[in-house]
Amino acid sequence: MSDIGIVGGGFLGLTLAWRLRAEGHEVTVIEAAAEPGGLAAPAELGGFTWDRFYHVILLSDSNLRGLLEELGLADRLRYGTTRTGFYTDGILYSLSTSLEFLRFPPLTLVDKGRLAATILHASRIADGRPLESVPVTEWLTRWSGTRTFERIWLPLLKSKLGENYRLASASFIWAIIARMYAARRSGLKQEKFGYVEGGYAVVLQRFRERLAAAGVRVATGRAVQRVEPAPEGGVAVTLDGGGALRFDDAILTVPCGRVATLCPGLTADERARLTGVTYQGIVCASVLLSQPLAPYYVTNITESWVPFTAVIEMTALVDRAAFGGNALVYLPRYLTQEDPFWQRSDAEIRELFLDALARMYPAFRREQVLAFNVSRVREVLAVSTLDYSARHLPPVATSLPGIHVVNSAQIANGTLNLNETIGLANQQARALAPRLRRAAPEAALPR
Ligand SMILES: Cc1cc2nc3c(=O)[nH]c(=O)nc-3n(C[C@H](O)[C@H](O)[C@H](O)COP(=O)(O)OP(=O)(O)OC[C@H]3O[C@@H](n4cnc5c(N)ncnc54)[C@H](O)[C@@H]3O)c2cc1C
The missing domain is CATH 1.10.3110 (protoporphyrinogen ix oxidase, domain 3)
Incomplete structure (x- = not known):
């Protein structure tokens, strides 16, 4: 049995923890934010809690649906045609x-x-x-x-x-x-979009309970600062603000540039490959409105003057009763790392975005805006640049004994979504088994 530290408590880290614990390993997840969930974490908006970014589930999302089944949440899935x-x-x-x-x-x-x-x-x-x-x-x-x-x-x-x-x-x-x-x-006649009643807050709450019951530790509010081979053997994980943990193995689920920063002992070639991955960021407003804008879940936009890149009306899918009869709308804007838009304040974004809504939707009035939040994430998605698999895809193994990388940049030829994320965790938990420091005994926990 290996004692494993997982850096990052998004769905990738949590699912890896769940699978590796089921194989009998000791597992600790270390998450920088106050709560786990990463890109799928919830946020509060005008007194209601829903996902910080918009999420839908497809009928073909078999890995995700499998996990929801394991968590006993399949009966909370709701589907609709949008x-x-x-x-x-x-x-x-x-x-x-x-x-x-x-x-x-x-x-x-x-x-x-x-x-x-x-x-x-x-x-x-x-x-x-x-x-x-x-x-x-x-x-x-x-x-x-x-x-x-x-x-x-x-x-x-x-x-x-x-x-x-x-x-x-x-x-x-x-x-x-x-x-x-x-x-x-997969033979399904019609695409439907789905969601879990209560949003990912409900999934994460249940996931944490199951992980805790299985003996997985999830340490939140602890940013990892350094990961390196320990002189006495195994891997030393140093935390921001002091304190260090020692594991037999560490698995980093964080974006590639951060892996390079956290692991000073990587070779120049490894660092070049990791920092060569181009990441796309996002600034996304979530808006609670007393009235819906339109009957569409997604509105694609081809006008360059519009400051957001789509309108996602979550309540075209999710029952408005979940928001006290109000409407929840997301206004995303995807950005390159260099884009000057990163410098805009929340107040500026609010003005800019609401002006654009007023121009696009004649019935929209500012008085309908009940709450407006802005979320920013620099490294959301590794861009599929030319010859990505050959030139950039980061390998799981590193030159540092016991230190492994499993992150979403390894989803080549796929889109960033929870189904792929969970699939990657499932696959890598199996593939990593022979590489973990000590061979696990017979599976200790039922699956
Ligand atoms: C706008 C948007 C829309 C989306 N829509 C959908 C959708 O409709 N359907 C769908 O299935 N998926 C969707 N996704 C994708 C889905 O959210 C991701 O696939 C998934 O959440 C990625 O999980 P992850 O664990 O790989 O990464 P993350 O969620 O980014 O997790 C990484 C974690 O590492 C932590 N971390 C970073 N540095 C450190 C450190 N130094 N120490 C400790 N912890 C650290 C971070 O805080 C974070 O919690 C969407 C994502 C976005 C942004």
């Missing part, structure tokens, strides 16, 4: 059915045919790896034509990647389409 909006040329269109797509004025019939063919083609590609060597801009222009690329794909790419779209490979867009089509591929 509609999609498209804001372009100053007009908000519904783009939720094939008929609406056929009528969609900004594109000609030929453009639409090419767009549909692009999506169909991507949905039929089983392995996205060969697309890693093709720039996404080149691939989309080839399949959809210049006009559709410029009118539809380019604004959407910019909305997801900012200026990093220039670096991305075609596997980025393939992974998004593949995720949306996974439900259909």
Whole structure:
């Protein structure tokens, strides 16, 4: 049995802890924030608690649904069919059915045919790896034509990647389409979006209870400062503000740049590979409104003057009763690391975003705003840059004995979502077994 320290208490760290404990290891999770959950952690808004960032569950999210089942939460899953909006040329269109797509004025019939063919083609590609060597801009222009690329794909790419779209490979867009089509591929006729009643706060609460009952320690409010081989053997984990812990093995689930900072003993090559991963950040407002904006869960935006990159109306899916009859809307803006928008204050963002809502939605009034929060995360997503798997994907093993990396940058050819995150944790808990310091005895806990 190994004594394992896991750095980072997001879903990746928690799921790894759950799996490794089930194999009989001693496990401690060390989380910098006051509560675990990372990107899926809850936040309070106007007296209601929901996810800090918007989350939906797809019927095809088998790893995530499996975990919810283990946690005894499957009966709290709720699904609904949602509609999609498209804001372009100053007009908000519904783009939720094939008929609406056929009528969609900004594109000609030929453009639409090419767009549909692009999506169909991507949905039929089983392995996205060969697309890693093709720039996404080149691939989309080839399949959809210049006009559709410029009118539809380019604004959407910019909305997801900012200026990093220039670096991305075609596997980025393939992974998004593949995720949306996974439900259909698995034989389900219609995509539905789901959520857990009460949001991820409920999942995290249950997860913590189960982890504690299984004997996993989750130390919160303790940022790790350094991880290095201990002179007496094993791994020393130094905490911010003093104190050190010793483990047989440590697993870092934090972003690549942070791994490089936390582990001073890594080789120059290892550091170069880790710091070479390009991360996308996000500034996201969550807004509680007394009235809904529109009937769409997601509204894609192609207008460059709009300061956010989409409108996500959570209460187009989640029952408004969960928010006292009010509406919960997220306004995300994805950013490169260099973007000057990081410097904007919460007050400036509020003004800018609410002005834009007023221009987009004629019925919107500022008096409808009951609460407005801003969340910022610098390292959300490792961008699928060209030849990502070969050049950047960080290996699990490091040159430092007992120190391993399992983080979301290892999700190549996939999109960042909890299903992939949990899948990665499941897979790596199995793969790591022979590499952990001491072989585990027979499984100590029932699964
Ligand atoms: C805007 C947005 C929308 C999303 N929408 C969806 C969706 O619809 N569906 C879906 O399935 N997924 C969605 N996701 C993705 C999902 O939230 C992530 O896949 C998942 O939460 C990633 O978990 P993680 O553990 O890998 O990373 P994180 O959640 O980032 O966890 C890393 C943890 O490490 C901690 N940490 C960092 N440094 C230190 C340190 N030095 N010491 C100790 N701890 C440290 C951090 O505090 C954090 O808690 C969305 C994410 C975002 C941002």
